[in-house]
Amino acid sequence: MLEGLRRSLRSFVEAVSVREVSEEELEGILNRLFFSLAECDVAVPVAESLVERLRSELAGLKVRRGTRVEGLARAALRKALTDLLSAAEPVDFLKEVAEARARREVFKVVLLGPNGHGKTLTAAKLARLLLNHGFTVVFACSDTFRAGAEEQLEEHAKRLGTYVVKHRYGADPAAVAFDAVAHARARGINAVIVDTAGRMQTDASLMEEMRKIVRVVEPHLKVFVGDALTGNDALDQALRFHGAVGIDGSVLTKVDADAKGGAAVSIIYATRKPILFLGVGQRYEDLMPFDPAWLIDKLVGG
Numbered sequence: 001m002l003e004g005l006r007r008s009l010r011s012f013v014e015a016v017s018v019r020e021v022s023e024e025e026l027e028g029i030l031n032r033l034f035f036s037l038a039e040c041d042v043a044v045p046v047a048e049s050l051v052e053r054l055r056s057e058l059a060g061l062k063v064r065r066g067t068r069v070e071g072l073a074r075a076a077l078r079k080a081l082t083d084l085l086s087a088a089e090p091v092d093f094l095k096e097v098a099e100a101r102a103r104r105e106v107f108k109v110v111l112l113g114p115n116g117h118g119k120t121l122t123a124a125k126l127a128r129l130l131l132n133h134g135f136t137v138v139f140a141c142s143d144t145f146r147a148g149a150e151e152q153l154e155e156h157a158k159r160l161g162t163y164v165v166k167h168r169y170g171a172d173p174a175a176v177a178f179d180a181v182a183h184a185r186a187r188g189i190n191a192v193i194v195d196t197a198g199r200m201q202t203d204a205s206l207m208e209e210m211r212k213i214v215r216v217v218e219p220h221l222k223v224f225v226g227d228a229l230t231g232n233d234a235l236d237q238a239l240r241f242h243g244a245v246g247i248d249g250s251v252l253t254k255v256d257a258d259a260k261g262g263a264a265v266s267i268i269y270a271t272r273k274p275i276l277f278l279g280v281g282q283r284y285e286d287l288m289p290f291d292p293a294w295l296i297d298k299l300v301g302g
């Protein structure tokens with residue numbers, strides 16, 4: 001997990017620490033850092049911003065050899081990453097669900113994102129988490145487009161001991177979501193998780209469909225689900241969905257298989273919205289609450 005990014009940050013720290021470097025050499029080192037960040041799926045504007053911050057922290061400082069410099073370089077990196085990642089206000093998912101329950105509201109979360117990025121499995125993982133914390137949950141199968149979508153969600157529901165509200169294939173996804181909310185209200189169910197489609201004949205009709213679901217359901221959270229393995233594509237898609245409906249945060253999936261690690265930093269920086277969870281495997285419990293401090297520790301070390 002995240003080895004690539006960790007490695008490129010570590011070689012930066014080493015390059016400035018092993019011996020005294022001139023301003024020119026520092027430029028070369030920062031250049032190399034920029035390219036290795038880009039190779040690790042850190043989006044270009046994010047890599048630029050990180051390098052810029054490091055340049056201003058480290059320039060002027062007569063960079064000398066030894067552990068002191070290593071400490072300074074690490075501190076500069078930590079500071080730069082903290083600035084980047086604090087662009088987003090954190091969201092406490094379980095707390096928000098608990099607060100909705102206290103207000104006697106059904107908590108509504110809509111999962112959005114491209115096909116195959118992990119929406120349906122994430123829906124099941126979120127349900128597992130809520131059930132473990134004593135909430136009741138129902139799914140809305142608002143992917144009425146892809147063959148097998150209902151069966152997939154029903155299989156999860158069966159294993160979790162919960163229920164799927166669904167219509168026929170080709171039905172209006174917003175109507176399904178609306179019915180699920182009504183179903184939850186009528187039965188005192190705490191939360192509705194709306195699973196949506198990722199592919200349509202045209203992009204415009206998919207975005208129109210998402211906007212309609214959001215209009216009808218008025219969700220507490222609109223969560224983009226993006227696959228870390230797709231790197232910069234996940235970032236572009238996050239911005240696309242954010243532009244269409246205004247997301248509240250993201251779940252980054254398949255982080256267990258992601259050797260590069262740049263997608264998380266890029267998505268937070270570009271959307272200015274937090275990552276709520278990381279998907280770190282195919283089991284229901286493979287959902288990790290995301291904490292920027294954890295990421296920074298993992299990337300920069302102590």
Ligand SMILES: Nc1nc2c(ncn2[C@@H]2O[C@H](COP(=O)(O)OP(=O)(O)O)[C@@H](O)[C@H]2O)c(=O)[nH]1
Nearest residue numbers: 115116117118119120121253254279280281282
């Ligand atoms: N390794 C791993 N696989 C995942 C993760 N999340 C989803 N997947 C897999 O990715 C594939 C697509 O997931 P799915 O939920 O059907 O995507 P959807 O089309 O967005 O609903 C499935 O094979 C999932 O098991 C994850 O965090 N780690």
Ligand SMILES: [Mg+2]
Nearest residue numbers: 119120143149
């Ligand atoms: Mg799906």
